[in-house]
Amino acid sequence: xxxxxxxxxxxxxxxxxxxxxxxxxxxxxxxxxxxxxxxxxxxxxxxxxxxxxxxxxxxxxxxxxxxxxxxxxxxxxxxxxxxxxxxxxxxxxxxxxxxxxxxxxxxxxxxxxxxxxxxxxxxxxxxxxxxxxxxxxxxxxxxxxxxxxxxxxxxxxxxxxxxxxxxxxxxxxxxxxxxx
Numbered sequence: 001x002x003x004x005x006x007x008x009x010x011x012x013x014x015x016x017x018x019x020x021x022x023x024x025x026x027x028x029x030x031x032x033x034x035x036x037x038x039x040x041x042x043x044x045x046x047x048x049x050x051x052x053x054x055x056x057x058x059x060x061x062x063x064x065x066x067x068x069x070x071x072x073x074x075x076x077x078x079x080x081x082x083x084x085x086x087x088x089x090x091x092x093x094x095x096x097x098x099x100x101x102x103x104x105x106x107x108x109x110x111x112x113x114x115x116x117x118x119x120x121x122x123x124x125x126x127x128x129x130x131x132x133x134x135x136x137x138x139x140x141x142x143x144x145x146x147x148x149x150x151x152x153x154x155x156x157x158x159x160x161x162x163x164x165x166x167x168x169x170x171x172x173x174x175x176x177x178x179x180x
Contacts, residue, residue: 049171067153074146085135
């Protein structure tokens with residue numbers, strides 16, 4: 001038979017066991033809630049990283065298109081400058097031909113006038129050749145600048161893509177390490 005002090009000790013032991021079971025259950029509930037929140041945070045971080053990677057990919061694509069547009073615009077401008085230079089040279093050649101024809105007609109006239117016209121034509125031809133050479137040099141310089149700019153933009157785009165891939169890889173490893 002159990003006496004009063006033993007019954008009281010037994011009652012206290014049962015209360016303590018119940019308290020410990022309640023504490024264990026509360027701790028398990030808290031652990032489960034913490035796991036759920038951690039998993040949710042990891043999923044949100046992964047989703048955010050994927051979204052950022054997608055946005056960066058779109059930005060890279062837009063930069064590539066801008067580089068292409070810049071290249072096309074530069075090429076168009078170079079072509080226009082070439083066409084203008086060739087038109088000017090053709091016009092100058094026609095002028096020279098007209099002057100040559102006029103000189104031929106004047107040859108039967110005054111020798112002094114012919115000599116003056118020849119000198120002017122020669123000087124103008126020299127100037128035209130100098131202008132043509134300057135235009136060709138400018139065209140070459142513009143082509144080099146365009147090529148350098150295009151190369152730099154492509155290199156910068158590749159560097160940025162590599163940095164982004166490294167960041168995504170690091171985030172994936174970080175998230176993978178936390179998830180385990």
